[in-house]
Amino acid sequence: MxxxxxxxxxxxxxxxxxxxxxxxxxxxxxxxxxxxxxxxxxxxxxxxxxxxxxxxxxxxxxxERQLPIIQQDLCTGCGVCVDVCEYNALAIARGKTLFFKDLCHACGSCVLNCPENAIQESPEMxxxxxxxxxxxxxxxxxxxxxxxxxxxxxxxxxxxxxxxxxxxxxxxxxxxxxxxxxxxxxxxxxxxxxxxxxxxxxxxxxxxxxxxxxxxxxxxxxxxxxxxxxxxxxxxxxxxxxxxxxxxxxxxxxxxxxxxxxxxxxxxxxxxxxxxxxxxxxxxxxxxxxxxxxxxxx
Amino acid sequence: MKQILVIxxxxxxxxxxxxGALADLASREKRIVLADADVDAANLELLLEPEKQETFSFRAGKTAVINEDMCIQCGRCEEVCRFEAVEMKEDGTYFINESMCEGCLSCVHQCPVDSIDVVERKSGEWYRSITPYGTLFHALLYPGEENSGNLVTQIKTDAKKFADNNQADLLLIDGPPGIGCPVTAACQGVDSVIIVSEPTVSGYHDMERVKQVTDYFHIPSFLILNKYDLNPEIREKIIEFSNITDTPLIGEIPYDERIMHAQAEGKPVTQTLDGTLLRYFYEIWSETKKHI
Amino acid sequence: MNIAITLSDNKGLDSTLSSVFARCPFYMLIDPETKIFTIEENPAQNASGGAGIKAAQWMIDKEVSGVISGSVGPKAHDVLSSAKIPAFKSKGESIEETLKAYLGKELESFFEPNVDAHSGIQE
CATH class of the missing domain: 3.40.50.300 (P-loop containing nucleotide triphosphate hydrolases)
Structure with missing residues (x-):
C-alpha cells in the first residue's frame, strides 16, 4: 500500500x-x-x-538527464536552438551560444533541430x-x-x-x-x-x-x-x-x-x-x- | 511610494x-495597496474580507495537441517525446496526455506533416478586490499548474501601477515560500524585505537561504522572529546571524496559542487580540516605519 | 545607436520607467542624442521561465548599445554581459531625467561589461 x-x-x-x-x-x-x-x-x-x-x-x-553540449566550432550562430527552446535556456551572444542548464528540461528539441548537428548530449547529475x-x-x-x-x-x-x-x-x-x-x-x-x-x-x-x-x-x-x-x-x-x-x-x-x-x-x-x-x-x-x-x- | 515584501x-x-497585521496597522496611518504574491496558497485574502472588483485570466504554459485528421500515425512524436506524454489509443492513433506534457514542443517541430497544434493553457485567475484596509491584488493558481513566477509578476505589476496611479504611500506584498523563481519574481523592484523566521532547526536553515536571495538583489532585509521563545539556543544563533549579516531584528513574537486562535476570526490578528500581545505587533510596525 | 529603456506603460516620452528588466511590458528603443524612439512590447513578459534570457536575447537581436532599467536579474546579466551590452540603473522619475543622467555618464552600471559573465557560459 x-x-x-x-x-x-x-x-x-x-x-x-x-x-x-x-x-x-x-x-x-x-x-x-x-x-x-x-x-x-x-x-x-x-x-x-x-x-x-x-x-x-x-x-x-x-x-541524470541528457543535457545539451554545444560544439562551438560547428555552431554557426543561426539561432534555431534558441527559437525552439520553450524554456529559454539558450541564448546567442556574439556568435557564442550560452546555455543555462538550470532552465533546461532535457527535452532534446535543440539537438533534433540543429541544422549543423552541432549539439550533442551528455548526462548531467x-x-x-x-x-x-x-x-x-x-x-x-x-x-x-x-x-x-x-x-x-x-x-x-x-x-x-x-x-x-x-x-x-x-x-x-x-x-x-x-x-x-x-x-x-x-x-x-x-x-x-x-x-x-x-x-x-x-x-x-x-x-x-x-x-x-x-x-x-x-x-x-x-x-x-x-x-x-x-x-x-x-x-x-x-x-x-x-x-x-x-x-x-x-x-x-x-x-x-x-x-x-x-x-x-x-x-x-x-x-x-x-x-x-x-x-x-x-x-x-x-x-x-x-x-x-x-x-x-x- | 515604497514597496515592502514579506517572505x-x-x-x-x-x-x-x-x-495581515502590518496591513491593518499601516492602513490606519497611510494609503496602502496590498498584493498576495503567495499564489500557490493565497492566504492573505482570508484575513482581509476582499470584495472582487475585477477578474483576469492567467494563461501560461503550452500543451501540444495532435490533430487527428492530419496525423499519419508515423510515431515520430512518440519517439522524440521524453516525458512519456504521447500515448497510443486502441485503434492505433496517437494522443497527448496533457498532464504529462511539459510543453517542450519537440514533437511539434518534428512532426513531418505539421499535425500537432500548440494550445495555451489557462492556469489560473487574478483579481483586484477592495478590502477595509486598501485595494488587494490576489490570485488563484489552479492545482497542478506551474509558472507561478509569471503570475507573481503580473500581480505585482498591476498592484504597483494601481498604487502609483492612486498616490499610495506603501505597497505591502505577502511573498511566496521557498527560494525559487516565484521569490525572485517577488523581489524585483521592492525597497525592503521582511524575513519571518522561527527558532526551529528548519526555520534557521531556510532563513539563511532566503537571505542569500535578498543579498543577491541588494535589497535591505529585516528579520522578525516568530515563536521566539520555543528554543533559546536556536534563537541565539538567529540573533548572531542577524548581527553578522547586518539584517536588523525588528521584532519578536512569543509562542502563544491565542495568536493562532485569533486567526479563526478571519481578520488581521491586530483586530482581535488584546493588550499584551498587541504590543508585539505595534512594535513591529513602528520599527518597520523607521526603516521605510 | 539605440539604447533600451524598460517601461511600465506606453505613453511616449511620458511613459513610466519600469523597475524590472525581464518582465516589464514595454521597451523604449531610443537614440539618446536625437531622441528618436520607438516603443515595442516585450516578447518575454509572459514567458513561463527564463524571461531574463529571452529579453536579453531580444536586446541582442535589436542591436542595442545599452540597457537602462531598475534592476537586472542574474540570467539577463549573464547574457547581456556576454554580448558586451552594458546595463545601467535608471535614475529619477522620468525618461528625460534618466537620459540626461545617461548622457552625463552619471548612471550606475549593473556590471562591468568587459568582464565575462560568471556563469551560464559553456566554453
Missing part, C-alpha cells in the same frame, strides 16, 4: 505525521516479524524527514537518491541539486527506485510530499492508494486543505483522510468541510507548546510523548480499513 | 499573519 502524506499549506506538520506514522509502524512490524515499512521523503527541494529519523544511508544513486534505514524503518529520499529547478523528475526516479511496479500486498510505503498543489505533489500522489491530508484548524489550513482535496478529487479519485494538527479551538471549520466532502477525520494532535518545542529540537513526537504510539497504530488501522487492505495483526 | 523560506512561520 502506498500512503501519500500531503498538505496544501507549508508548516502544518506533514513531516511530523509522516515520520511518526512510519517510525511507529516499523517498530510494531519488527516485533511481529512482518515486512518492512518504507518512508520516502518526496519533498526533494527541502527534504527534512531525515532530520527527525536520523537514518544511516547505505546506497546512493544519481539522477540533477539530483541524488539515497536509501538506508534506521533500525526496522527503511528510509529513502531525493535531493534536488542546487541550481536545478525541476523537482518532478527526481520524485519520479525516486519512486521507481524504491517501489516495485507491482508492490507486494503487505509492503507499506509512506510518502512525504512537498507542500502546495503543484506538479511535484501531483507526482507524489500518482499511484498512491491513500492520501493522508494534514491540516490545521485555521482559515489558512482550511483554504489549502480544500485545494489539495480538490486536486485529489479531480486527478486521482483515491480515498483520503484528514489529520488535524494543532487541534483544539477552531476544529469545527475542518469538521464541517470534512463532513461536506465525506472525508473522515482520522486523528488529532493538539496545539501544545510542549509539542512545538519538541519539533523545534528535532525530536519525534512518539519518542517525546509515548502516549501517541497507540494513536499512530490506530491511524494506520483506520487507513487500512478504508483501503480494504488487511489490518495489522492485533 | 519566510519555510512555510508555516507566520508570514501571512504578520503581513
Amino acid at each position: 502506498i500512503i501519500t502524506v500531503a498538505s496544501g499549506k507549508g508548516g502544518t506538520g506533514k513531516t511530523t505525521i509522516a515520520t511518526n506514522l512510519a517510525w511507529t509502524l516499523a517498530q510494531k512490524r519488527e516485533s511481529e516479524q512482518e515486512s518492512p515499512i518504507w518512508l520516502i521523503d518526496c519533498d526533494v527541494e527541502a527534504p527534512n524527514a531525515a532530520l527527525f529519523i536520523h537514518p544511516i544511508f547505505e546506497i546512493e544513486k544519481k539522477v 540533477i539530483g541524488l537518491l539515497q536509501q538506508g534505514n534506521r533500525g526496522a524503518l527503511k528510509f529513502a529520499q531525493g535531493i534536488l541539486e542546487i541550481g536545478f529547478s525541476s523537482p518532478t523528475p527526481i520524485i519520479r526516479d525516486l519512486k521507481k527506485w524504491i517501489i516495485p511496479d507491482k508492490p507486494q500486498h503487505e509492503s507499506t510505503y509512506i510518502l512525504d510530499a512537498s507542500p502546495g498543489t503543484a506538479c511535484p505533489v501531483v507526482e507524489s500522489l500518482r499511484d498512491a492508494d491513500f492520501a493522508l491530508l494534514v491540516t490545521e484548524p485555521t482559515p489558512f489550513g482550511l483554504h489549502d486543505l480544500k485545494l489539495v482535496a480538490e486536486l485529489i478529487f479531480k486527478e486521482f479519485q483515491i480515498p483520503s483522510g484528514i489529520v488535524i494538527n494543532k487541534s483544539g479551538r477552531g476544529d469545527e471549520i475542518i469538521e464541517q468541510f470534512a463532513s461536506e466532502m465525506k472525508i473522515p477525520i482520522l486523528m488529532r494532535v493538539p496545539l501544545s507548546r510542549d509539542i512545538a518545542e519538541a519539533y523545534a529540537r528535532g525530536d519525534l513526537l512518539v519518542d517525546a510523548f509515548p502516549q501517541y504510539w497507540d494513536q499512530f497504530i490506530d491511524l494506520y488501522k483506520k487507513i487500512s480499513e478504508i483501503t480494504g487492505e488487511r489490518q495489522p495483526k492485533q | 519566510s523560506g519555510k512555510g508555516g512561520t507566520g508570514k501571512t499573519t504578520i503581513a
Whole structure:
C-alpha cells in the first residue's frame, strides 16, 4: 500500500505525521516479524524527514538527464536552438551560444533541430537518491541539486527506485510530499492508494486543505483522510468541510507548546510523548480499513 | 511610494499573519495597496474580507495537441517525446496526455506533416478586490499548474501601477515560500524585505537561504522572529546571524496559542487580540516605519 | 545607436520607467542624442521561465548599445554581459531625467561589461 502524506499549506506538520506514522509502524512490524515499512521523503527541494529519523544511508544513486553540449566550432550562430527552446535556456551572444542548464528540461528539441548537428548530449547529475534505514524503518529520499529547478523528475526516479511496479500486498510505503498543489505533489500522489491530508484548524489550513482535496478529487479519485494538527479551538471549520466532502477525520494532535518545542529540537513526537504510539497504530488501522487492505495483526 | 515584501523560506512561520497585521496597522496611518504574491496558497485574502472588483485570466504554459485528421500515425512524436506524454489509443492513433506534457514542443517541430497544434493553457485567475484596509491584488493558481513566477509578476505589476496611479504611500506584498523563481519574481523592484523566521532547526536553515536571495538583489532585509521563545539556543544563533549579516531584528513574537486562535476570526490578528500581545505587533510596525 | 529603456506603460516620452528588466511590458528603443524612439512590447513578459534570457536575447537581436532599467536579474546579466551590452540603473522619475543622467555618464552600471559573465557560459 502506498500512503501519500500531503498538505496544501507549508508548516502544518506533514513531516511530523509522516515520520511518526512510519517510525511507529516499523517498530510494531519488527516485533511481529512482518515486512518492512518504507518512508520516502518526496519533498526533494527541502527534504527534512531525515532530520527527525536520523537514518544511516547505505546506497546512493544519481539522477541524470541528457543535457545539451554545444560544439562551438560547428555552431554557426543561426539561432534555431534558441527559437525552439520553450524554456529559454539558450541564448546567442556574439556568435557564442550560452546555455543555462538550470532552465533546461532535457527535452532534446535543440539537438533534433540543429541544422549543423552541432549539439550533442551528455548526462548531467540533477539530483541524488539515497536509501538506508534506521533500525526496522527503511528510509529513502531525493535531493534536488542546487541550481536545478525541476523537482518532478527526481520524485519520479525516486519512486521507481524504491517501489516495485507491482508492490507486494503487505509492503507499506509512506510518502512525504512537498507542500502546495503543484506538479511535484501531483507526482507524489500518482499511484498512491491513500492520501493522508494534514491540516490545521485555521482559515489558512482550511483554504489549502480544500485545494489539495480538490486536486485529489479531480486527478486521482483515491480515498483520503484528514489529520488535524494543532487541534483544539477552531476544529469545527475542518469538521464541517470534512463532513461536506465525506472525508473522515482520522486523528488529532493538539496545539501544545510542549509539542512545538519538541519539533523545534528535532525530536519525534512518539519518542517525546509515548502516549501517541497507540494513536499512530490506530491511524494506520483506520487507513487500512478504508483501503480494504488487511489490518495489522492485533 | 515604497514597496515592502514579506517572505519566510519555510512555510508555516507566520508570514501571512504578520503581513495581515502590518496591513491593518499601516492602513490606519497611510494609503496602502496590498498584493498576495503567495499564489500557490493565497492566504492573505482570508484575513482581509476582499470584495472582487475585477477578474483576469492567467494563461501560461503550452500543451501540444495532435490533430487527428492530419496525423499519419508515423510515431515520430512518440519517439522524440521524453516525458512519456504521447500515448497510443486502441485503434492505433496517437494522443497527448496533457498532464504529462511539459510543453517542450519537440514533437511539434518534428512532426513531418505539421499535425500537432500548440494550445495555451489557462492556469489560473487574478483579481483586484477592495478590502477595509486598501485595494488587494490576489490570485488563484489552479492545482497542478506551474509558472507561478509569471503570475507573481503580473500581480505585482498591476498592484504597483494601481498604487502609483492612486498616490499610495506603501505597497505591502505577502511573498511566496521557498527560494525559487516565484521569490525572485517577488523581489524585483521592492525597497525592503521582511524575513519571518522561527527558532526551529528548519526555520534557521531556510532563513539563511532566503537571505542569500535578498543579498543577491541588494535589497535591505529585516528579520522578525516568530515563536521566539520555543528554543533559546536556536534563537541565539538567529540573533548572531542577524548581527553578522547586518539584517536588523525588528521584532519578536512569543509562542502563544491565542495568536493562532485569533486567526479563526478571519481578520488581521491586530483586530482581535488584546493588550499584551498587541504590543508585539505595534512594535513591529513602528520599527518597520523607521526603516521605510 | 539605440539604447533600451524598460517601461511600465506606453505613453511616449511620458511613459513610466519600469523597475524590472525581464518582465516589464514595454521597451523604449531610443537614440539618446536625437531622441528618436520607438516603443515595442516585450516578447518575454509572459514567458513561463527564463524571461531574463529571452529579453536579453531580444536586446541582442535589436542591436542595442545599452540597457537602462531598475534592476537586472542574474540570467539577463549573464547574457547581456556576454554580448558586451552594458546595463545601467535608471535614475529619477522620468525618461528625460534618466537620459540626461545617461548622457552625463552619471548612471550606475549593473556590471562591468568587459568582464565575462560568471556563469551560464559553456566554453
